[in-house]
Structures are given as structure tokens and as C-alpha cells.
Amino acid sequence: MKPVKLRRSFYNRPTLEVAPDLLGKVLVYHSDKGMLSARIVEVEAYIGQDDPACHAARGLTNRNKPMFGPPGFTYIYFVYGMYHCLNVVTESEGSPAAVLIRAAEPVDGLDVMLSNSFKKSNKNLLSGPGRLCRAFGLSREQNDLDLTRDAIYIENRNMKVTNIQRSARIGIKVGCELLWRFYDADSTEVSNSR
DNA sequence: TGAATGATGCGCT
DNA sequence: GCGCATCATTCAT
Numbered sequence: 001m002k003p004v005k006l007r008r009s010f011y012n013r014p015t016l017e018v019a020p021d022l023l024g025k026v027l028v029y030h031s032d033k034g035m036l037s038a039r040i041v042e043v044e045a046y047i048g049q050d051d052p053a054c055h056a057a058r059g060l061t062n063r064n065k066p067m068f069g070p071p072g073f074t075y076i077y078f079v080y081g082m083y084h085c086l087n088v089v090t091e092s093e094g095s096p097a098a099v100l101i102r103a104a105e106p107v108d109g110l111d112v113m114l115s116n117s118f119k120k121s122n123k124n125l126l127s128g129p130g131r132l133c134r135a136f137g138l139s140r141e142q143n144d145l146d147l148t149r150d151a152i153y154i155e156n157r158n159m160k161v162t163n164i165q166r167s168a169r170i171g172i173k174v175g176c177e178l179l180w181r182f183y184d185a186d187s188t189e190v191s192n193s194r
Numbered sequence: 195t196g197a198a199t200g201a202t203g204c205g206c207t
Numbered sequence: 208g209c210g211c212a213t214c215a216t217t218c219a220t
Contacts, residue, residue: 021208022210044212046212053209053212054212055212077212079211079212080210080211080213081211081213081215082213082214083213083214085212085213087212100212102212128213128214129212129213130213130214131213131214148208169212170212170213171211171212171213172211173211175211
């Protein structure tokens with residue numbers, strides 16, 4: 001079956017529905033070094049002003065602005081002085097929420113990913129949000145792009161996911177009681193928990 | 195194989 | 208200044 005690019009209506013839904021639905025979908029980025037793609041295997045939901053771990057918890061700022069915008073846009077931010085994290089914005093405009101793409105399995109453009117990451121083996125190439133952005137060459141230049149119009153988007157290639165698990169989100173100190181991390185337990189590329 | 199730690203820049207208080 | 212939706216490296220077991 002032909003790949004189908006996800007439409008805005010896919011993202012314009014409750015984030016806890018969008019997040020698990022993204023597992024098995026394929027992230028595609030037409031970079032200036034070539035086309036890169038990867039099967040998404042781990043995500044986390046960050047939802048609104050009541051989620052203390054969500055960047056939008058303290059209201060609109062210049063950084064978190066994309067989350068407040070319409071669904072189907074990228075939200076890429078810089079963290080820990082050296083890494084970027086890729087999110088896809090969900091829910092309607094004015095309702096700040098997003099899904100963090102934490103890990104994926106390489107599909108197309110493995111050579112470019114390795115080169116971007118300064119790595120020789122594909123071990124842990126995309127297993128973690130910082131690693132994934134590094135391999136894809138994503139930075140704030142790709143922040144707030146339209147996943148329905150720009151060079152980065154997500155496709156449905158009808159890849160099956162048979163073993164979806166959920167857990168607490170990783171790397172946060174608040175909101176740990178919420179089981180808003182979803183992952184494909186059959187994938188070897190899921191990042192290390194705890 | 196797991197815990198501790200340093201690297202590193204920027205948004206926000 | 209502080210803390211961060213991380214990761215590679217180092218050191219201990």
C-alpha cells in the first residue's frame with residue numbers, strides 16, 4: 001500500500017490518542033543531505049497547563065509558542081546545552097500540547113544519519129530524543145514547521161505495532177505519576193528507562 | 195552492568 | 208544564577 005502522509009486531522013485530536021497512534025508511523029525528513037526516514041517506536045505526551053512537566057505549564061513564552069499554535073507543527077527546543085528534542089504539536093490552536101518523539105528505527109538514509117551523528121555503527125542511533133535529532137540533523141531551524149506542507153512530515157506505511165506498553169515519562173521530576181510514555185516493547189531501539 | 199558525573203547554552207525567575 | 212523532556216564517559220562492583 002502506498003504511504004499516506006498524516007493530515008492535520010490526525011494531530012487535531014486528544015494527545016493521549018495521538019501519542020500511541022504515532023507508534024509504527026514513519027518520520028520523514030527531506031534534508032539537504034538527502035531523504036531520511038525512521039519508524040517511530042517511543043513517544044511521550046505533554047499536555048496543557050495542568051501538566052507540570054509540560055513546557056506550557058507556566059503559560060505562553062517565546063520558546064513554547066508552537067505548542068499554543070495549530071496542530072501538525074513541529075516544536076523543537078534546545079536542552080542541556082547540546083541537544084535538541086523533536087515534538088509534534090497536537091490539539092487545537094490555543095490548547096497547548098505535543099508529543100515528544102523519543103526513539104525510532106532507521107528506514108531510509110542510514111548513511112546520512114551515521115554521518116550526522118559522527119558514528120560508525122547504528123547502535124543507539126535513534127534511541128533517545130537527543131540522538132534522534134542529531135542523526136536527523138534537526139535543530140531550531142526546523143522549529144514550528146508545518147508537518148502537512150514542509151520538508152518534514154509523518155507517514156502511515158501500514159507498519160504493524162503489536163506490543164504497545166505505557167510507563168512514566170523519562171527525565172522529568174514532576175508529573176511522574178502520569179503514565180504518558182508509550183513505546184513498542186518489541187523494538188530494540190526504545191531508549192533506556194528509569 | 196549500573197551509578198555518578200561533566201559537558202554545555204539558554205530560557206526563565 | 209538555576210535548572211533543564213540528555214547523553215557519553217568514567218568509575219565501581
